[in-house]
Amino acid sequence: xxxxxxxxxxxxxxxxxxxxxxxxxxxxxxxxxxxxxxxxxxxxxxxxxxxxxxxxxxxxxxxxxxxxxxxxxxxxxxxxxxxxxxxxxxxxxxxxxxxxxxxxxxxxxxxxxxxxxxxxxxxxxxxxxxxxxxxxxxxxxxxxxxxxxxxxxxxxxxxxxxxxxxxxxxxxxxxxxxxxxxxxxxxxxxxxxxxxxxxxxxxxxxxxxxxxxxxxxxxxxxxxxxxxxxxxxxxxxxxxxx
Amino acid sequence: xxxxxxxxxxxxxxxxxxxxxxxxxxxxxxxxxxxxxxxxxxxxxxxxxxxxxxxxxxxxxxxxxxxxxxxxxxxxxxxxxxxxxxxxxxxxxxxxxxxxxxxxxxxxxxxxxxxxxxxxxxxxxxxxxxxxxxxxxxxxxxxxxxxxxxxxxxxxxxxxxxxxxxxxxxxxxxxxxxxxxxxxxxxxxxxxxxxxxxxxxxxxxxxxxxxxxxxxxxxxxxxxxxxxxxxxxxxxxxxxxxxxxxxxxxxxxxxxxxxxxxxxxxx
Ligand SMILES: Nc1ncnc2c1ncn2[C@@H]1O[C@H](COP(=O)(O)OP(=O)(O)OP(=O)(O)O)[C@@H](O)[C@H]1O
Ligand SMILES: [Mg+2]
Numbered sequence: 096x097x098x099x100x101x102x103x104x105x106x107x108x109x110x111x112x113x114x115x116x117x118x119x120x121x122x123x124x125x126x127x128x129x130x131x132x133x134x135x136x137x138x139x140x141x142x143x144x145x146x147x148x149x150x151x152x153x154x155x156x157x158x159x160x161x162x163x164x165x166x167x168x169x170x171x172x173x174x175x176x177x178x179x180x181x182x183x184x185x186x187x188x189x190x191x192x193x194x195x196x197x198x199x200x201x202x203x204x205x206x207x208x209x210x211x212x213x214x215x216x217x218x219x220x221x222x223x224x225x226x227x228x229x230x231x232x233x234x235x236x237x238x239x240x241x242x243x244x245x246x247x248x249x250x251x252x253x254x255x256x257x258x259x260x261x262x263x264x265x266x267x268x269x270x271x272x273x274x275x276x277x278x279x280x281x282x283x284x285x286x287x288x289x290x291x292x293x294x295x296x297x298x299x300x301x302x303x304x305x306x307x308x309x310x311x312x313x314x315x316x317x318x319x320x321x322x323x324x325x326x327x328x329x330x331x332x333x334x335x336x337x
Numbered sequence: 338x339x340x341x342x343x344x345x346x347x348x349x350x351x352x353x354x355x356x357x358x359x360x361x362x363x364x365x366x367x368x369x370x371x372x373x374x375x376x377x378x379x380x381x382x383x384x385x386x387x388x389x390x391x392x393x394x395x396x397x398x399x400x401x402x403x404x405x406x407x408x409x410x411x412x413x414x415x416x417x418x419x420x421x422x423x424x425x426x427x428x429x430x431x432x433x434x435x436x437x438x439x440x441x442x443x444x445x446x447x448x449x450x451x452x453x454x455x456x457x458x459x460x461x462x463x464x465x466x467x468x469x470x471x472x473x474x475x476x477x478x479x480x481x482x483x484x485x486x487x488x489x490x491x492x493x494x495x496x497x498x499x500x501x502x503x504x505x506x507x508x509x510x511x512x513x514x515x516x517x518x519x520x521x522x523x524x525x526x527x528x529x530x531x532x533x534x535x536x537x538x539x540x541x542x543x544x545x546x547x548x549x550x551x552x553x554x555x556x557x558x559x560x561x562x563x564x565x566x567x568x569x570x571x572x573x574x575x576x577x578x579x580x581x582x583x584x585x586x587x588x589x590x591x592x593x594x595x596x597x598x599x600x601x602x603x604x
Contacts, residue, residue: 101602103601104603105601174559174560176599176600177587177590177596177599181588313589314588
């Protein structure tokens, strides 16, 4: 084939698609930093970061609205089809998950401020650290997979989500033990519980983003598909293309 | 760009209940080949959209389906086209009744310079479909009803068809096609001269006609193909690249050429 299929006849269309993708990546970067900062605040005990996170929440919300508007404009003006359509739909779904991740980062920051006022803030530190590091990696991995249209990378994120879920269940057991042993730790433990819950939800959203990578690349909607089936499908697609 | 060697059409080219079957169809204008080895089915009561870049052979192929190409001297066809399993290119086949069974609606509405009534009555008269004036009246009314034009013209059936608006003229032509009770309706860009409202009316009509007819429509509008058809066939330089359910073609086409075309990536 001696044609270049990467470019549309309409240069503006190329630019518009490029723009939503870039803006989504930019929003992803900001959200990732929000989450990192939130984890830094809770694990590092420096609460000054928490205020910044809460302040920047608006910025994340605005980005969602702007990008969503840009997606609507493309739908209306260009009536995109095939991979272009999938790109627009995927971006618009991803920014919704990013916005929710932003919300969760904000919740972590709020609870961090409450935890800091109390003594005995050391409970579940290991789980927080582990889950925190894991979900930041997942967000980065999901965005990276999106940028490179990398199905294997996306599936890796889904796998990690399973680990985070397990860690969450383990941390809950640990918290319950604290609460039973020392009723004075209950209010503290509940704050930690909310933070763990937020981290677990962030993992879910990163998983959702990865699922959109698979939709973008292959057109398959895997939103309610078990991991094993996803892996099988990816293998089939791969051997089909070989 | 040139013809793809050893190409076989991607996707679901064949139907469980075919009305029309094309098998290894080649079409030539003189020594220039316009259609290359096209095989696929058009299913009974389906609307199939034929899409592709200008000059890819959509109209040429459509015209094969009711032997309209016979009127072009230099045009030569090889391969088979079966209507209800009978080869329409069999020497025994009479093209006049064939064209009544497989009717055609053109890009530009082309009413005869006659009254609205006579535009519709013309076909039934020559095919001897009405025994009496009353029967003919019935056919005219029924055809106009089905084409969604009756209410707009019932009080002026004897004024000229050419006095109607473009969209009305196109529905008049559809009514004229329906009047001879065809089984298949071929449409070659039927809406390209119409405004969005007239277009919406024709599309609505196509959807209703599907109950009783099999329809093949050539269109340059991707949105129109997506709206009216159940399957879409993509032609490229005389080859049939892909046939698939329409929703699939517009979300996840199989062939990279189809993708390039529907996403507007041909330079
Ligand atoms: N009567 C004719 N004589 C000679 N060549 C013809 C004739 N009609 C069509 N062709 C050629 O056959 C090829 C296919 O033309 P056709 O009209 O079928 O394309 P099309 O897909 O309908 O294009 P469009 O979208 O512009 O209507 C073109 O190369 C065209 O030049
Ligand atoms: Mg044509």
